[in-house]
Amino acid sequence: MAKDKTQYVCSECGGTSPKWLGKCPSCGAWNSLVEQAPAAAPGAAQNRFGNTFAALGGASELAVLAEIEATDVARTATGLEELDRVLGGGIVPGGVTLIGGDPGIGKSTLLLQAADALQKAGQIALYVTGEESGAQVALRAHRLGLERSQVQLMAEIQLEKILATLDAHRPAIAIIDSIQTVYSDQLTSAPGSVAQVRECAAHLTRFAKASGTAVVLVGHVTKEGALAGPRVLEHMVDTVLYFEGDTHSSFRLVRAIKNRFGAVNEIGVFAMTERGLRGVANPSAIFLSQHAQPVPGSVVLVTLEGTRPMLVEIQALVDDGGPSPRRLSVGLERDRLAMLLAVLHRHAGVASMDQDVFVNAVGGVRITEPAADLAVMLAISSSLRGKALPKGFVAFGEVGLAGEVRPAPRGQERLREAAKLGFSVALVPKANAPKKPIEGLTIHAIDRVDEAMAVVRQLD
């Protein structure tokens, strides 16, 4: 019966069709029709505005904002410190978290470890596996040294059965690995389709809110959204975490892209070992390569990831290019690089039009904040001149099109972190220069790109 009223809605123009078509009959877009579950309460009485509100629910009570008590959300720490940090302190009852990332990056590993830690702390953790069999999950548990784990496991992909089980057991946390494998009987689309993913996630979210079970949805997707599925869920859930990292290195970053219960852009740093993921408490060491002597083209940036300052080495290589020189960046934005090269030329007289320019953030980290500009620029000019910056040198600051260097947020904290790790010379925007000296750190404060270049030449 229900299936009769299913309709297909175009994600481009909103037009509808009673059956699935490759091309939208309204706007002609290809592959844009998405199945939608039938609406409830057909034939309900309408009010004078032609709406069915009264028939559907009746009006709710209102409350004056000032009279509502502000209560802090209760959290349960997972026991994995780096994960708790990105979550904003731990899992929140009734909270829904989406954790995305490339296949093989370590999502299942991390969640199994978290489930076990919660179970050990006396919470019921339920792990729903749709991608792997129970035996495969058990194999992973062995590898993690969790062969005696009391985590409840369910190999199931049908949404209705999953919901019934969750309702019967009411776990503190339910992990759905992955949302792309879950399907609902109510829809005819294949598991993993946008309609299924959205509908199943909506039901699980409703369950979480109603029951207080914290739900974690695993989604295979890259930050760029290469696999479109789970990106449609981002607005539905409370927290969105992305697993990042270079599969060639053992380091993994878990970044909060959205968090209703904590800070965004907070990161947790892990190392993938033979026995699962291990938190890295002092990540700066990873992102610095060990040069015995300073080398041209290398600058250490003090970046701020979430609430934590981190030191990352930025490397540049500038070399004679062919007729159409290349500009390549790894871990940094390419458009930003092009802009910095133009600013360097116009405002500091450093020309690189006929040169190939490559820049790289060491350790597979991805840097998005504009405060990286100054370090990138210094790395490029250092490579171009073939002169290394002095030992123990750090920099940060945003560069504008007019050649000005703008302050970065929380400059003092960045400088203190650099001093703590033994760095001795800093080049920073004037507004970030501390009023009181920081022990062990010589600070050069500048306002403009050309001043920065002048300071660097003095340091040669």
Ligand code: TYD
């Ligand atoms: P997995 O958690 O299965 O990734 P995802 O769920 O994101 O697809 O992680 C798989 C990778 O991690 C795999 O290449 C093996 C590696 N791994 C380790 O290096 N050490 C371990 O202890 C475990 C369990 C996995």
Ligand code: MG
């Ligand atoms: Mg997995």
